[in-house]
Amino acid sequence: MDSIPLNWEALDALIIDFARSENLIEDSFSSSPPPSPSPSPSSLSSSSYHSRLIIRQIRRSLEVGDIDCAIDLLRLHAPFILDDHRLLFRLQKQKFIELLRKGTAEDRDLAIQCLRTALAPCALDAYPEAYEEFKHVLLAFIYDKDNQTSPVTYEWSERRRFDIAGLMSSVLRAHMQAYDPVFSMTLRYLISIHKGFCFHEGVSSPISDLTERLLLDELDPPATPKESLYEAPPFDEVDIQALAHAVELTRQGAIDSLRFTKGDLFHAFQNELCRMKLDLSVLDELVREYCIYRGIVDSGCGVLSGMQNLSSSSKVNQSELEYCSSRNTSFEVDYATSKLSDGEISVSNSRVDSSPENIADVTSSQSNNEVELRYASEPTSNREDCSTSDSVHVGNSRTLQANKNRGIVERSKRKRWRGRHDDRELHDVSYSGCSKAELSAITVASMIMSKEQQNLEKHIPIDSTGREDKYEIVLGIRELASKRLAAEVVEEINALDPNFFVQNPILLFQLKQVEFLKLVSSGDYSSALRVACTHLGPLAANEPSLLKQLKETLLALLLPNEDFLGKGFPVNALANSLQVAFGRRLGIEEPRLMKLMRATVHSHSEWFKLQMCKDRFESLLKIDSLKEVNLPSLSTSGALLKSNSDSCIHGSSQVAKSSAAARTSEDGSSPMQASSIDAGDENAILKVMEFLALPRADAIHLLAQYNGNAEMVIQQIFA
Structure with missing residues (x-):
């Protein structure tokens, strides 16, 4: 499961959309507020x-x-x-x-x-x-x-x-279209599917410690339709079954949910998702930890100190937390203004300014198509190879010195974590009808949250300064790699830890590939051949699985005017892998949210393979974007780039698997479904599902045994 590819740039965009929608971040050093963007589907979540x-x-x-x-x-x-x-x-x-x-x-x-x-x-x-x-x-x-x-x-x-x-x-949520940010709903959905998949397969979840604390068992009561809506025409059975199975409703519960939204499947789906309760304190910790690791927000001194040891005993009552999360609020907001909806949620085109490397700028349309190098470079032995080596000398880092020299200008590209606890704005909240006792409760709750925040920020480890330096080094290396400065990356890492590439030869090979292709594109063939002879050749000789890729890389000499790096070579994915691998060498573990997302997205893929159908809601929740890690097929240089794609995905001596086997087909059907769906048409499948209360996969298997005849299946079951 650790090797599951994921599009981290797509997750960055979701996270930033969530943090901005909840007012959790702000520009670090900006003296003037950023210009207000024109209304767009991706910004509608903020409007609510x-x-x-x-x-x-x-x-x-x-x-x-x-x-x-x-x-x-x-x-x-x-x-x-x-x-x-x-x-x-x-x-x-x-x-x-x-x-x-x-x-x-x-x-x-x-x-x-x-x-x-x-x-x-x-x-x-x-x-x-x-x-x-x-x-x-x-x-x-x-x-x-x-x-x-x-x-x-x-x-x-x-x-x-x-x-x-x-x-x-x-x-209120349904009528005011005040849905939670996309990421919040995506997380609810993925965790619920992950739990269902683990239960169905009879396996224990590797992330149960997170999922149990994050997604609470209790649900808000459903919004019920008015009696007049009971005369609504019948809904499409496909919609009823899709909603019922997506959020674990009875058939009647799905019908009632659709009646409330007058048949709007996607609004009904969002209503049901938002009934699930998340522990906001845990969610905020995971998001902040991820944002610091990815360079989205400024780390600051000691900002990560309390994250790994978040315990239930230190948390304030959830209702108090939600109540105290108000900020920047005037309750004189006119309802007509707040009517703006985030029902049509989309972050795929969101433009995120002033974040490092425009990290959430999904302009890098390549970022959605980049091959994930996430674990390509990880050594086989986790503990020995990933531990912080005595040979890592942080103070000698030229990347760190360069980052410090850039100073406030560079850091201003990142956001400042604001959090949900701001008593100054809580005191500014005014509304009619509240008793003095209620206002006192607000004050007490805000003081509690303020105290908790102060305790968290004051808990600074002894080596907090060194830890912040290490974060800056890792982020600097990732930035160099994303700018194709492969030679500088190798030089910097060797200066810090001469043994790193000895234990991670695949990463060194990929960096030298970048250097070789860059030199070929610039016309410096002699330097390119020198790189191939000095580095690529010896590395391929020691690692036979790289020999084929070396041959295909050399084909770039036949296309001297091609810019291979600009045509889809997964440079950002390589940069992400370097961040993870070298970060572990410095003692920086990846954020827990990464582990959570990999596990839940994997369960989502496996669950819908079992169901033999495409998830109708994955586009709405941007789950399809998280899975978009394949390179586009290119014409002239297709063979070379596909070879690079394979090397980056697998990045080890393991046997490569066909991407077609790992992903569903273009129409969303799994290979298993393609052969089984012919057992009956959609109406027959739905009929068996409805009459026998069976999952889709079981209904398809039964139809396959009776030549797709739904009536015969039902008769045999009840005979």
Whole structure:
């Protein structure tokens, strides 16, 4: 699984979109804010930020039992909720319980007033069962909240607060189109598929420690359709089954979800995904760790110090974290403004300025087509070869000195990690209807988060300065490699660690390939041949698997005017491999998010091979971009570049596997599906799936046994 290729540049774009959408990063040293980009699908997730903050505040108010505050916020920002008597009835019933919970005579009188003026009128026309629920909740006058055997135990339960808060969040999110950033939804989807795949295959997950902490088991209640929508025409069975299997719904649950969105499959899918709860504190740690490793944000002194030891004991209550994550917010945002939707989410064309090497600029359309060199250069023995060698002398690094000489100009290309905890802006949040106690709760929560942040940043290891220097060295080497300065990379690494290329000859061969092709393209044939004789030849002699690639590399001499490096040689992928391999030599482990993404994307591919179909939602969530690591076929120099592609993908003495076997065909069908799908048409497959409640793969296998006759399959099963 560690060798699974992944397009890290595509992941960079998703991560930056997420961090910007959540206001987690800002320009480090910029004196003026960046120009506002024109509205685009990729920036729509940012436009829903204020709406998401409003929803978080409403959720928090409901979770602490301040129903009046929640209703005031709804009246100000989402009055349509109060026009729905189904939802208003639930709010007023909870308000009645909360008034009784306070226990004073005054609050008891207010509860009776709430019954007469608000709850009883709503019960008459909210929904058919509402009046029975109204009579039932009156028992709260008789049975105390501490009576665990009473018939109104659930009404008294504080769990009910979270249920109604989750329901309101689901409804508001859908109506205000305030979906979470793409990466957040992608992560939910991939983790849920990974868990399902591991369970189906009966194997333990290698990343269970992360997935269990990151994706919580509980779900928000679904947004339910109005009764008038029950007369909606039937939906396409293909959509019903796709939604049901994608987010583990019953068939009826999928139909209800589609009814709520009036048949819009993709909005229904996003609604269901956002019901899954992520631990934001864990997610932010993973994202920050990845951003520092990739050079997206400035590391700063000690910024990584607490990341590897994040423990549940040091985390604040999740509801407090979400509540305190508000920043840059004015709750006077007009609902019409916050109506901007990120429903059509896309980051493939996002232009990310001022990040190192324009890292998230997916302009490098080549980046989506680069062959992943991720583990091409890793030595066989992880511990001995990847440990920090005594021969690595960080202080002698010319790359480090050059980075320091560039100073603030170079560092300004990176972002500054801002995080979710900014008490100054939390104090600026103002909205009507909140009690003094609620405002005090905000202050206390923000102080807790501020204290946690300070403790994290003050926990600086003894060698923090040296660690930051090591990060700068590794990022500098990656930058040199991405600029095709192969000779400089080799010289720098040899000066730091003379044994590195002894243990990683494949990486040295690939760097010398870059140097050779660059010299040939410039017309310096004598220097190119010198590189081939001095380096490429001896390396190929010691590593027989490189001999064929050496021969095909020499074919570049027949095409002297071709710029092979500009036509798709995976330079950035080589740079990424160097970062990982040399980073480990310096004691810098790759971020946990990389391991998480590799494992979940691999499970996604394997799961849909088993299902024998294409994932209808992978493009929406940019999963297809994460998998785009194949080079385009080129005409004249196709053989040479394909050879380079193979060498970079495998980068070891292992037997190369056909890329066709590892990837699905262009239409999304796996090789297995291509031979089995003929067992029956799509309608027959869906019929068997629906009647027998079977997964798609099992339905196809059954149809294959009965010549594609769905009726015969069903008869045999029930015979």
